[in-house]
Amino acid sequence: MPQLLLILLFSILNLSLAAQVSVQDHIRNFAQDPDLAGAVISISVIDTETGRMVGGHQSQLTCIPASTQKLLTTAVAMDVLGEDHRFTTKLLVVGTIEDGTLNGDIHIVGGGDPSLGSPYLDGVPGLNKMMDRWRSAITSAGIRKVNGRVIGDGSYFGTDGPAGGWPWSDIGNYYGAGAYGLNIHENFYFLDFLQRGRVGDIPPIQRTRPEVPGLKLTNELRSGPRGSGDQAYIFGAPFGYDNFIRGTIPVGTGRFTIKGAIPDPALFTAQLLCRELKEAGVSVSLPAESNRTIGDTDLAKGQVIDTYISPPLSEIVDRTNLRSNNLYAEVLLREISKARGVETHELSSTKVVKDWLAAAGLPVGAVRLEDGSGLATRNFFSAEFMTSFLRHRRGELRWRASIPLAGRTGSMRGYLKGTVAEGRLRAKSGSLGAVRAYAGYADRKDGSQLAFAIMVNNFTIESRDLRNKMHLLMLEICRAQL
Template sequence: MKVSYLFFLLLLHTGLAAQLTLERVIDDFVTSPALEHATVGIAVREVASGRQIAGRNAELSLIPASTQKLLTTAAAMDLLGADYRFRTRLVAGGDIDAGTLTGDLFIIGGGDPTLGSPYMDGVADLETVLENWVAAIQERGIRRITGAIVGDGSYYGTAGTGRGWPWSDLGNYYGAGVHGLNLNENAYYLSFTQRPAQGSTPPVSGTDPAIPGLRFINELRSGPANSGDNAYIFGAPYNYDHYVRGTIPRGSGQFRIRGAIPDPPLLAAQLLREKLTKAGIRVDEPATCRRLFAGTIRNGEQLLETFSPTLAEIADRTNMRSVNLYAEGLLREMNKAAGTPAHELDDTDVIVDWLEKRGLPTSSVRLRDGSGLDPRNFFSPSFMTAFLVDRAGAERWLETIPVAGRSGSLRNTLRGTAAEGRVRAKSGTVNAVRAYAGYVDRPDGQRLAFSVVVNNYSNSSLGVSQLLYGLMRDLVTARL
């Protein structure tokens, strides 16, 4: 179906929404030709009473994509506290005498997912983080380190990614795993020099930051002008041979995509060693990481300790911008606080147990990660709305959810409609999955909780998105 026709349907529905019942609005959505081959689930509840007032396939377990982050952030804010902070330490692993550290220097991560983030408000960027580490070493009078700079990411073990994450995601920024020591949101920019001829290969021109040893097998092609980013990086954690496939637009400038750093703890040590050398501080051994370190671990003098923003602020970015890295960090930190062994820190029972203790129905729930990136997560729309009703009084958590026409991923959506400022919802998108879950504040003062999930659609993502926007708009004005 052409997108223009879908827009026509949306405009027609908008004009009739105030005269249509909620059941009719939902029926029109579910029976849309654009969703003919899809599986659709919808649930709508009154927040005040908790009563489900409308739905279709509300009890069907469906893939929720990133709407699952609502569960992870809510559990983390409750179990760890909104003011919880992660810490990172710079520690001398030996004696310091006459300007010489006899031993190794450790960067000891405590799971902070925001360390060196270029996007998180109030956080020192990567360059500043490195400069602060160098300054702390200089202030202690160290001019030589006889050992190595060691990036210690052992806090969370080595399993940074989800168990079932697709191979096609792992090399890209949204598939960056979380480590005990994270840096720059564990992502880098990969730049290409565009070529004017369609079908030609645009050469790699570099990465930012530079990553020693990272090699690209470039199978990229130049697509039509203005065709956008259709490039993917295929690689795995701790692997330094990455393939680049797909297309970027033909042209004559530079074009950037984002990839996942293969080993963030190692890169942190490498970048710090480079900075120290430039500052005139000698480091005798090559940089390494705790995973590869063959030396003796010594917990000596602490040179610097830094802390992340509060967990509530981290949850803001997790939900507003749907950052998988942050959600996975919150999952592992909840397990860490509960005493879970390092090899099980990606276990989701900590969230399910929390839900069950709150009396929520979990028979439809299967969680395999904290972010929703795993394609085998599922739960029902009815469960999601029951959860939303339960959390409706958690004001600080509610602030983490995007508002239509105002903030986050909905900032430019539904502006100038009845939904602007009245719909607060988290989106979810993975391959052939679109979902939204959140709240609707109606003009009569009534608040509704809703969940809508579309799985396995064969129409365009744009067309499905427009239908979802229309549904959220109509939830504001339809007769109940």
């Protein structure tokens, strides 16, 4: 037999064998990868129409889900609150206005809106525009002098901002900013450093944007190797202004920016408005305060001079899932609880979500939820539970559109481009220390739709290497034999 013909026959045989490799085969190969020796792995892939298991590995084993948990919180929020639900923020004056002088206080009363003053959400007035709006409302009310205070009122959700299970190394950073009744600028500030050219040197702080009055930053940061990325952490407590910065940023010659959590968003909002008024020539006799520091005030006697209404919940859910924003997820959890009549001091409880899941007929016996975002390290459930949930929600098209689409949107925008998965695979990612997970849907060319969950805990390889392996597995879920 001629050599060329023999090569051709072997090629055809290899292609035929490759075409017969099933989703289950790829899952088995993934789970047996030597690079993942010792890792805890739970995988489930099912047909959403029939519920048939297409493939799996230890599918009933519970794992830490990280941010894939946001799928649960957002789905419950869409169902309980409705996709058109909106948050309101009110500006009130309490007192009397005589000859341009307010003898009383100005109150900014939050209604939990996580997008207030957001620098990222389209159509939302940014921080400066919100301050301009409120200053204009105050001067339009004839006020030229405030014989009193500007007060930020975050009592809507109480003081329980960060979830109790969040690590100390997280809560001073932007992704660990707590959820309060009055949130502003997504409760974070930019922190700029001037890079240094030698490993081990201390990169000096340049500034915070915006300025956070009273914030004290002790800089223990060091310069790391070139290309080492952001390894910096801000250590600070809610309502605490004495913060420490540790870790590294890479050497260089430019500016390097990280983001920190605003310690007291309600007070910060009042301070900003107070400064805005003074710059506009409206004097304020007393320092800005928050409801937490002055106690309860009878706002029933107040006059509302501005009401700001947030975008609809569907857009809030989009930002929650597409950008994996923890603040938005925690606000949704608290708003769900509030809608169910839960008392203020228990709004951060996850009981309402678990009750909803149980009422939907989902098996919650081995489910533990400590927050709404997945940042807590003691959340856990199995891949099989997640795919059961995804099957239950398969018909909710508006919610499903909030899940990142491979090659197109959100955290999956830059991945699996030019493959069969582009535009067909929706996947919510999750990552914590030694935790990586993906969950979502695959719309295959054969017309079937699969729900999948891939959860890996306690791995030791580089996180980006595991991410690449998981992306390859998701690609096979889209194209391999069922």
